Amino acid sequence: MMSLLDVQGLTVNFSTKEGIHYVLKNVDFNINKGEIVGLIGESGSGKSTLAMTILDINSRSREMSGNISFSGEKIDNIKKEKMRQLRGKRIGFVPQSSMNALNPLVKIKSQFFESIKAHTNMSREEMLSLTTRSLEMVGITPSRMNSCPYEFSGGQRQRIMIALSMLLSPELIIADEPTTALDATVQLKIIELLKNVVQQKQTSMLVISHDLHTISKICDRIYIMYAGRIVETGTRDEILNNPVHPYTQKLLASRLPLMCEPVRVKGISGTPPSTLKKYEVCEFMERCDRVSEICRTVRPPECTGSMKVACHLGCNLECHPE
Amino acid sequence: MDRKRSGHIISRGLEYAITFFLILAINFFLPRVMPGGPLLSITGSQSSDLPVVIDEETKYKLMEYYHLNDPLHIQFIHYISDALHLDFGYSIFYNVPVVDILVGRLPWTILLMGTALVFSTIFGIIIGLESAWKRGEKLDHALLVIMPFFRSIPAFFLGAIMIFVFGYKTGWFPTSGSMTPYMNYAGFIDHALDIISHLALPMLCLAAFEMPGTYLLVRNICVQQLGKPYVLMAEARGLKERTIKKHVLINSIVPVINQIAAMLGFMVAGTVFIETVFSYPGMGMLVYNSFIERDYPVLQGAFIFMSLVVLACNYVADIACSYIDGRTGQE
Numbered sequence: 001m002m003s004l005l006d007v008q009g010l011t012v013n014f015s016t017k018e019g020i021h022y023v024l025k026n027v028d029f030n031i032n033k034g035e036i037v038g039l040i041g042e043s044g045s046g047k048s049t050l051a052m053t054i055l056d057i058n059s060r061s062r063e064m065s066g067n068i069s070f071s072g073e074k075i076d077n078i079k080k081e082k083m084r085q086l087r088g089k090r091i092g093f094v095p096q097s098s099m100n101a102l103n104p105l106v107k108i109k110s111q112f113f114e115s116i117k118a119h120t121n122m123s124r125e126e127m128l129s130l131t132t133r134s135l136e137m138v139g140i141t142p143s144r145m146n147s148c149p150y151e152f153s154g155g156q157r158q159r160i161m162i163a164l165s166m167l168l169s170p171e172l173i174i175a176d177e178p179t180t181a182l183d184a185t186v187q188l189k190i191i192e193l194l195k196n197v198v199q200q201k202q203t204s205m206l207v208i209s210h211d212l213h214t215i216s217k218i219c220d221r222i223y224i225m226y227a228g229r230i231v232e233t234g235t236r237d238e239i240l241n242n243p244v245h246p247y248t249q250k251l252l253a254s255r256l257p258l259m260c261e262p263v264r265v266k267g268i269s270g271t272p273p274s275t276l277k278k279y280e281v282c283e284f285m286e287r288c289d290r291v292s293e294i295c296r297t298v299r300p301p302e303c304t305g306s307m308k309v310a311c312h313l314g315c316n317l318e319c320h321p322e
Numbered sequence: 323m324d325r326k327r328s329g330h331i332i333s334r335g336l337e338y339a340i341t342f343f344l345i346l347a348i349n350f351f352l353p354r355v356m357p358g359g360p361l362l363s364i365t366g367s368q369s370s371d372l373p374v375v376i377d378e379e380t381k382y383k384l385m386e387y388y389h390l391n392d393p394l395h396i397q398f399i400h401y402i403s404d405a406l407h408l409d410f411g412y413s414i415f416y417n418v419p420v421v422d423i424l425v426g427r428l429p430w431t432i433l434l435m436g437t438a439l440v441f442s443t444i445f446g447i448i449i450g451l452e453s454a455w456k457r458g459e460k461l462d463h464a465l466l467v468i469m470p471f472f473r474s475i476p477a478f479f480l481g482a483i484m485i486f487v488f489g490y491k492t493g494w495f496p497t498s499g500s501m502t503p504y505m506n507y508a509g510f511i512d513h514a515l516d517i518i519s520h521l522a523l524p525m526l527c528l529a530a531f532e533m534p535g536t537y538l539l540v541r542n543i544c545v546q547q548l549g550k551p552y553v554l555m556a557e558a559r560g561l562k563e564r565t566i567k568k569h570v571l572i573n574s575i576v577p578v579i580n581q582i583a584a585m586l587g588f589m590v591a592g593t594v595f596i597e598t599v600f601s602y603p604g605m606g607m608l609v610y611n612s613f614i615e616r617d618y619p620v621l622q623g624a625f626i627f628m629s630l631v632v633l634a635c636n637y638v639a640d641i642a643c644s645y646i647d648g649r650t651g652q653e
Contacts, residue, residue: 057557088560101555103569105647118561148648164559 002071004172004204005031005054009304010066012046012053012228021275023049025228027066028304031172031204036195038215038236039208040251041225044272047208048096050225051174055093056083071171089119092165092203094175094194098158102149108135108160109145115167134163137197155186159193166197173198173205179214187214194218212251216240224248227273227283230303231310244314246288282311327644334640338633345629349622350401354394410623415615420623423608428627430500431604435593437521438528443582446533450540451567451574457545465537473534477592481527481599488523495523498601524600531592532585539581543574576643583639586632 012024023046031037041047052058054068056075068076075086087093095101102111112131116122122130132142138159149157158178165173178194179187195218198205209215216222222239224232224247232245243249253266270287273279282300285291294312303310385391389400404410410420449469453462472480489497496502500520507513547553547570556566590606597606605624612620 055558057554084560084562086560087558093555093558095551095555095558097551100551103552103556103573104649105572106569114561114565115559118559118565150649161555 002033003030004033004035004071005029005206006067006069007050007054008067010050010053010068011064012049013063015061015063019276022278023228023275024053024064026302026304027225027228027230028302029223029230031206033171034202034204035220036198036205036207036218038212038219038222039206039225040210040212040215040222042210042272044275045225046228046275047210047225048176049228051093051176051206051208054174055087055091057087085119088115088165088170089168090170090172092168092170092173094161094165094173094178096176096180098161098178099154099181101161102157102164104150105148107146107148112145112164112167115164119168130167134167135160137166137200138163138193155182155190158182158186158190162190162194162197166201166203169201169203171203173203174208175205176208177210178207179209179211191215191218224251227279228275229283229310231284232314233303233308238308244309245284245311246290246313247284327648330644331641334637338637342630342633345633346402346405346626347398349625350398351394353618353622354397405626410626411619413612413617413620415612415617415620420619423620424605424623424627427603427605427608427624428631430602431593431597431606432631433517434521434524434528434597434602434604435589438525438532439582439586439589441525442529442532442536443578445529446536447540447571447575447578449533450537451544451571453537453541454544454548454570455567457548462541465541469534469537472530476595477527477531478595478599480530481524481596484523484527485600496520497523500603520602524596524602527600528589528592528596531596532589535585536578536582540574540578543577544570547573572646576647579639579643579646583636586635590628590632 007027007029010024010027010029014021014023027046027050029039029050039047039050049058053062053064054075064076066076067074070086070091075083102108109131112134113127116127116130131145135142135145140156140159140163144152149160152160162178173194175194179190182190191214194205194207197203207215207219212222216236216239219236221235222233223230224239224245226247232239232243232248234242239248240252243252247268250266250268254268268287273283273286280299281297282288282295285295288295290313292312298312300310300312301307301315308314389397392400408421410424412418413420413423416423449465453465456462485497488495496519500517501513502516502520505516507516550573552573553566553570556569561569593604593606594609595606596602597604598610601607605628609621609624611617612624
């Protein structure tokens with residue numbers, strides 16, 4: 001299968017007054033055509049930075065190394081104008097704070113039109129019919145396109161956001177926490193909607209979330225991210241049924257069961273690691289309860305190539321020849 | 323929504339009418355709570371250098387003629403009704419109706435303030451937006467130093483320097499007045515050019531005084547707006563830089579308009595200095611001269627006219643804001 005998005009050895013730092021933030025560390029990552037891939041991690045683990053680095057919309061005080069290629073073409077360090085033409089047209093983005101991601105003072109219609117105008121030369125009638133179709137697709141009455149964003153509810157705005165990012169039928173959609181800030185019933189509807197439109201248009205999708213259970217329903221493959229590193233990857237069933245990395249296991253164990261007697265939810269003790277610190281060994285060691293002698297001295301393998309787990313527990317003999 | 327908007331416009335109009343009434347009241351009562359009376363300036367007091375001797379009967383007749391024997395609230399009603407008939411009394415110095423003087427002066431001030439306002443607002447917004455867009459870069463740092471520097475030069479000093487350099491040394495612009503006196507103009511364009519060349523220096527001076535405030539305000543609001551999710555999303559949609567700037571501007575413009583309207587009062591104070599320095603025959607110079615001559619009726623009339631202009635501008639700003647942001651006045 002051909003890889004649509006291929007990220008190799010991506011390392012991203014941000015220099016600030018407090019020092020250097022090490023946000024992404026040697027991330028290897030790919031999305032195949034027509035695939036829905038989930039990226040799971042806790043807050044501050046670098047998920048959104050990965051999304052924004054792919055789109056190149058966080059270039060302020062950023063230092064990066066590594067390769068990003070999109071359908072065979074290299075897209076890191078290309079000209080700004082070329083990158084702009086790619087964004088919105090071939091890679092769509094559903095942002096984290098969709099509630100405020102539309103300009104509150106501009107009519108929905110104008111915001112759709114300007115997206116179209118930025119990438120194509122359609123006539124007014126064509127733009128109108130395209131906007132109408134994409135609003136219908138997400139279940140918003142097209143006649144409301146003359147309203148301003150503040151006249152819609154949060155869930156409706158999220159639908160409009162999805163319609164807007166799908167507008168020009170991009171090959172890849174990056175959805176950054178598309179269900180955060182929505183209530184549980186709406187969350188499920190939005191996830192279903194995303195899945196439907198993606199299937200309808202045969203788009204690939206990257207879904208970013210901190211909630212493994214909500215999005216695992218629609219993912220083909222899942223990446224688990226911790227402290228800027230991919231710590232485990234595999235198909236949905238592998239991750240859900242056979243997690244190897246202690247962090248993934250704990251994530252699954254922190255699940256809040258629906259509709260049952262009160263239970264004590266197991267969380268993950270400790271606090272997430274600081275991005276300002278450079279770790280010589282495994283970042284999860286301080287919070288891990290399966291630490292062994294080797295963890296204190298040897299860095300775990302990187303989750304690259306054929307390696308699927310960045311943990312000594314997932315190693316067979318060949319990764320530790322001695 | 324349109325009905326809501328017109329309701330908002332009407333209710334704001336009523337608020338401004340009340341404000342104007344209060345201004346009239348202050349304008350009426352303030353001089354009258356001060357010691358002494360109007361006759362004092364005509365008759366003089368016994369201790370002054372040139373006491374004009376006036377008998378009690380004449381004094382009484384004069385008091386009667388000017389309604390000075392009536393209680394204050396009756397005088398106030400007379401005052402309001404006169405004001406509504408545009409009768410603000412006679413100038414002590416010029417000895418003509420105050421209204422006639424004001425009507426002759428007001429257009430010049432409106433021309434000067436209006437052009438300076440348009441000039442400083444347009445350039446303040448353009449430079450402020452550009453500075454915010456390039457925040458943290460060299461251009462931004464440079465502007466953040468230069469602009470407050472212009473603001474901190476006193477307007478009359480800047481005016482004097484401009485007269486010296488562009489008027490006296492180079493002779494590019496006339497140094498005083500609003501038109502060349504006793505001039506026969508060949509046509510309308512000739513006339514307009516003469517007015518513009520007289521207007522240029524005081525207008526630039528006033529604009530240089532106003533622009534830094536607008537610039538700083540626009541820059542700070544735009545920097546705030548640039549961090550908002552809709553800007554990030556606009557970038558992620560691949561919009562062109564110009565379109566994104568337009569988005570930022572729409573969201574920044576409402577507080578800018580409100581602030582400029584609120585600062586108009588200070589601008590009036592600025593015109594007093596600048597018109598005096600450039601001998602520009604507007605309200606500012608009139609106020610200055612009347613103050614020297616203690617020409618109270620003219621001063622009072624000028625205050626009323628200027629506050630009316632400022633209130634009107636604020637009202638226009640309110641209406642403009644309700645059109646830009648549909649949420650205004652919907653609470």
